[in-house]
Amino acid sequence: MYLTLKTIHITCVVISFSGFLLRGILAQRDAAVMRQRWIRIVPHFNDTLLLGSALAMALMSGQYPLATSWLTAKLVGLVIYVVLGVVALRGRSARARKFAFWAAVCVFVWIVSVAIQRHPAGLFVVLG
DSSP, X not given: OHHHHHHHHHHHHHHHHHHHHHHHHXXXXXXXXXXXXXXXXXXXXXXXXXXXXXXXXXXXXXXXXTTSHHHHHHHHHHHHHHHHHHHHHHOSSHHHHHHHHHXXXXXXXXXXXXXXXXXXXXXXXXXX
């Protein structure tokens, strides 16, 4: 069951990030599709499944944010990623959207590296 949840979680991560990349590129180009309601609603279904699988894995493994340092780091990174993502997709200036988009991509890479390394420093463990 845990392996199934992990597969669902990783699949949802790939779908979520791919969708963010696509919407980020569309936002940079100020594409009309970005003003359609469905483009803001559809990602929430995948993100709900992503969060649900993460919670279920935490319960099954007995590892929880605030008690496990690398999960705490992922949670903090997730909050930063979401805030940057909102600015990247809805920011008022093109410059702010571009900066937030690339910053969000960097934070995402770091979050994935934390998950792989199971260490709060993530990719910085490898680089250091």
